[in-house]
Amino acid sequence: QKEVEQNSGPLSVPEGAIASLNCTYSDRGSQSFFWYRQYSGKSPELIMFIYSNGDKEDGRFTAQLNKASQYVSLLIRDSQPSDSATYLCAAYTGGFKTIFGAGTRLFVKA
Amino acid sequence: KAGVTQTPRYLIKTRGQQVTLSCSPISGHRSVSWYQQTPGQGLQFLFEYFSETQRNKGNFPGRFSGRQFSNSRSEMNVSTLELGDSALYLCASLTGRGNTEAFFGQGTRLTVV
Numbered sequence: 001q002k003e004v005e006q007n008s009g010p011l012s013v014p015e016g017a018i019a020s021l022n023c024t025y026s027d028r029g030s031q032s033f034f035w036y037r038q039y040s041g042k043s044p045e046l047i048m049f050i051y052s053n054g055d056k057e058d059g060r061f062t063a064q065l066n067k068a069s070q071y072v073s074l075l076i077r078d079s080q081p082s083d084s085a086t087y088l089c090a091a092y093t094g095g096f097k098t099i100f101g102a103g104t105r106l107f108v109k110a
Numbered sequence: 111k112a113g114v115t116q117t118p119r120y121l122i123k124t125r126g127q128q129v130t131l132s133c134s135p136i137s138g139h140r141s142v143s144w145y146q147q148t149p150g151q152g153l154q155f156l157f158e159y160f161s162e163t164q165r166n167k168g169n170f171p172g173r174f175s176g177r178q179f180s181n182s183r184s185e186m187n188v189s190t191l192e193l194g195d196s197a198l199y200l201c202a203s204l205t206g207r208g209n210t211e212a213f214f215g216q217g218t219r220l221t222v223v
Contacts, residue, residue: 008150032209043200043214044153051209088152092209096141096165098202102152 003027004091006101014109019076021104023089026070030091033065035074038086038103047087048074079108114203114215122221128189131218133201135182139213141206142184144176147198147217156199159184160206191222 005024013019025033032051036044048063050056050072056063062075072091076083086103093099115134123129135142144156155168159178176186188195198219202212 034211043216044212045214046211049211090153090212096143096158096160097155097168098143098212099155100145100153102150 003093003099004089004101006087006089006104008102009105010107011104012107012109013079015079015081017079017108019079019083019106019108021074021076021087021089021106023072023074023101024070025072025089025091025099027091027093027099028067028070030070030093032092033063033072034090034092034098035061035063035072036088036090036100037083038088040085044088076106079106081108081110084108114201114213116199116201116215116218118218119216120219120221122223123191125191125193125222127191128187129191129220130185130187131199131201131220133184133186133203133215135184135201135203136213139203139205140182141204142178142182143202143204143212144184144186145200145202146170147200148196153200156186188220193222196220196222 035048038044050063050065060077064073088103089101141160143158145153157167162178173189178184198217200217201215
């Protein structure tokens with residue numbers, strides 16, 4: 001059983017729309033959660049991290065965490081073609097180990 | 111501030127050979143994690159090193175090993191290469207406190223033929 005699950009997509013949204021990316025995790029002891037963006041041929045880079053239940057906003061990005069449902073999401077408002085990438089959800093499970101999901105591919109159509 | 115440096119960027123090896131990959135973390139970072147990335151599988155955790163000690167490892171066969179030096183540089187070794195070992199190997203640099211963001215290197219693309 002994969003510990004962090006994501007819909008592989010692709011998720012396609014028009015420019016200017018809200019893109020909603022979802023992630024579930026199996027380890028209830030997971031302490032913090034990260035969203036990374038990976039462009040094709042590049043390495044992942046951090047977009048957001050969240051530790052507490054609720055929402056966390058940073059510019060066009062909002063991360064949401066619901067520990068009771070073991071659910072994490074990332075909303076991208078006013079999506080731009082430059083947002084087209086693979087988005088990786090990650091959970092720090094303790095023991096100096098961060099587990100990644102397989103990623104969701106997002107396409108933003110101009 | 112210099113980023114995470116991985117060498118080499120590309121490697122082609124033959125089945126049965128062994129390979130060594132290198133990673134230099136961000137200055138001041140003492141933790142290095144290694145991941146294998148393949149299409150559809152995402153990033154699979156290999157192991158994590160801090161102050162020359164392996165603190166955790168993933169579910170990979172013993173052919174995969176690593177080490178860390180006193181200057182925090184890390185190497186990973188894969189022996190008796192198999193076709194299925196073809197992947198992008200990513201090194202992540204962390205502060206070492208555990209619950210923090212990872213900064214990734216550009217990766218080493220390994221192709222086993």
